[in-house]
Amino acid sequence: MSFQNLALDLKDLPDFKTVKLEAVQKRYKKLLWLNVIALFVPLFTLPIFGFLFDEIPSWISVLFLCLLSVIFILRVIEVEKGFPIRKFGIRQYDMIYQSGFFHYTETVVPYNRIQHVEIKQGPLSRLFTLYSLRLYTAGASSGDLIIDGLDKSTAQKLKAKVLDKTTEVNVTD
């Protein structure tokens, strides 16, 4: 591969892979489990009720049950295997976040592209005193970065860090 066109060698650039990443809170996994249970318990009761009624052919219930089980197993693998992957890292000019077992994504958001920052807490995460940090960039929401499962002090520290960077960049402009 020839890079005669570029003034710099790609190999000399800072590599985002070298950054030491930090895991989210352990208890966030419990919350993920709770979410799975809250979703699948009602879904599993449906086909079981289906067996009780004669009007619904039993093959429909069996098929539904099989499909549901497959989705459930995949979801469980995603939670169990995916949890250790959920990590975030901070560099001088950007934030890195990675997640997902079946669909592994690594996102890098530079601080000077962040529009505003939000710390959120849903009803379930209040139970576990967990917070999620949302970094908004301009444009579609697909570009926003959401880090779930942080404790309060980390979330606030991260927010302060990001805000500090965004304003600092603005001042030096």
Added chain:
Amino acid sequence: MSQIDFSVPRLQSFNGIFLIFFTDLAKRIRQNIYILAVPFFKNNVFRDYGTYIYIGLGLLVILQFVFSYLSYKKFKFSIQEDAFHLDHGVIKLSHVEIPFERIQNINLQQNILQQVLNVVGFEIETAGEGTAEIKIKALDKEFATALKSKLIEEKKKLEVSEDSQTKTHELDEAKNEVGTPAEEESLLFKLDFKTLIKVGISSNLFRGVGLLMAFFAYLYNFLRDFVTQFYDFNLEEDVKDRIPETITFISFLILGVLVIGFLITIMTTVLKYFDLRILKNQQNYEVEYGLFKRVNKVIKKTKTQIFEIRTNPVKNVFKIRSVYVSQASSHQLTEKQKIGLVGLSLKNVNLLFSSLFQIDFEDLKYDYFKSQNRLFFRYFYRSLFLMLGLFVAAYFLFFNWISISVLILIFLLLIYVSVLKVRKSNIGFNDDLVSIRKGSIDTKFKMIEIYKLQSVRLSRNIFQQFNDHADVVLETASGSVTVEYLKLNEARDLLNYLIYKIESVDKDWI
């Protein structure tokens, strides 16, 4: 134009009542179109309840008129010292204020109804969350242009006074950004009719065919319901019995559909892009097109995110290209929201490109990363799923050697298209730009200035994790662009490079 006092809250043009009424009515009808199907399910509805239905409909229309009239009466706008103010809403009143500095674009447009009623639609675009966008449906043309220049004037005043406190070179830029009044506009490009026809011919004819198919499907369903309702005969059975015998009929039908689809494509293109003009307005471009619905859009240098060039073999023969410009927005841009400039020569594209980006288009050199051949399997599995569906449908509807051979033909075609897609897909990058190439028979280049990227993401599904490939997703302020199946190490290098560029270039993205 200065004699108009904009500070008094005023209503829309009087004809606006009718415009609002008709558009609302059309909307209601579209929302409730399924009611048309009711007579097919229930016999004798009209005979039994005819008068009630007509009275009810009449009442609804009157109610709609009253509602439209009220919404016209409550819709008031004015310019105060700091912002554009708007009150609207019949039941829920709302007040919108747009500070001058947040105004990004002002668009005037006329659809066919607005042309008949001799009014223009007035749109104010903002860079923000999209909720504050303002649409005024009906204004007198002179008033609308006066309002537009007044708003631009206010914005300019504001920016000049702001900038005079800061650096001087920004002042020039700001002045240019705002756009100067109409006198200084110069016509950069005008699409003549011959080129327009060429554009129509070189457009994707499947759009027209699709429209035609949709129309036929609707007509067929409608007719079948209608006919079986009144006569005791089964259209479907009848057609099904005869089709296998008359292959010539089918081939004629297909040919006919293609020809008519082709004509429809040309016609819609001509209607849409009739008399396309590109006006240069200092740093900005104003684009105007359309026969029945005249659209006026502004391309702003700072708001431009993605510059897309599209060609295909027919366009190459005609030596024309289309350019689609995506501007910053709060949501993913649809095809329709991109600003389309069609029938441009290479020279026009050069001119447009170099004035938008200050880079000479012809001098561009890139380093390339190519999508790997494994990408083919992704497309292959997708078409496999599609074909499975079609085969199942064919099995239940008419299962014979014709349908099977047609399906196999379609499958081979899809595979061929997939191969082309994999071959075309790559990403080029240099000091300032990335250029993503996509397409199958046609070719699209999406060019983005690196400093306008918002974030970069590597995305790998479970298979890609095993075979060391990655998709690179580039987020811009007008949606995301994906490059599929790069080698993992290349994707990482690319991400590192782009992030380094975003962070080291001292330029704001807007």
